[in-house]
Amino acid sequence: MEITQITPAANQPKKDASTALQGLGNDLDTFLTMLTTQLKNQDPTNPLDTHQMTAQLVQFASVEQQIAQNKNLEDLVKLQNQNSEYAAVNYLGHNVQAEIDVADVSEDGASWGYVLDMPANTVDLHVVNSSGMRVYSTEGETGAGVRHSIEWDALDNNGNPVEPGRYKLLVIARDAQGSIIDGKPTIDSLGMVTAVKSNKTGPSLIVGQDTEVTLSQIKKIQ
Incomplete structure (x- = not known):
């Protein structure tokens, strides 16, 4: 049975x-x-x-x-x-350096940094708005392996204040022939942590108005 x-x-x-x-x-x-x-x-x-x-x-x-x-x-x-x-x-109220290419820009401007994988002949820096339009451009430093900082005063190429909001930094490195160098530069932005958000996978930080970053993206706290 x-x-x-x-x-x-x-x-x-x-x-x-x-x-x-x-x-x-x-x-x-x-x-x-x-x-x-x-x-x-x-x-x-x-x-x-x-x-x-x-x-x-x-x-x-x-x-x-x-x-x-x-x-x-x-x-x-x-x-x-x-x-x-x-x-x-513990991050609340502190300025952090996060590995992210966007920043919430106010009238005080924004701060970014970038590191190149290899030396470049020229580096073009472009700040673009949420619509993808370039509002500011300048030349950057070309050395590799070190962090280069950029302080933007939130003025466009004509010297006019831009609207507050989220802006992105583009870093375009070129060789002596003018070709874009392979490899993606490491970009970070600076901002103040204003809130902590709970997620199923763990907490994240809100930097500025609504830029969300994970703890693993934080490279430095000031």
Whole structure:
């Protein structure tokens, strides 16, 4: 006589540990109820296969241990995220250097920096608005491996103030033949952290009005 198989909840589509553990308990209750019924009604000439019963119980025990381990991992992830959020709060009110090419520009202007992978013959710097229009251009420094800074006073090429908002820095490096050099310069911007945002993957920082950066993008705090 065969024992009806019950598939443990943890072997079904992924759930969190608490839900899986509750499902496992329900499955085990169902299995034991069915097993008791089968024991009462078993055919003496064809008794239950105890090896099959033992294997099923061992499977439940193994799944229960796996769920407990998953619960511990979930708790560790939650604790890590909490610690990250506590650390993120310490950035509030500080100016940070973040590896991002955009900046929220006010009447005070904006600050960027860039690092070239290799020396260039010329470097053109362009500030573009949210529509992709170039509002300011200038020449940059050409050395490689060091950070070059650019301070922009929020004035366009005609000396007129630009509208406050988000602006992006473009860095175009060329060789002696005038060809664009392969490789993407590393660009960063400076700004004040004004808020901390909680996400499922961990906290992020709001720099300026609404520029969102992750903690891993922060290169320096001032």
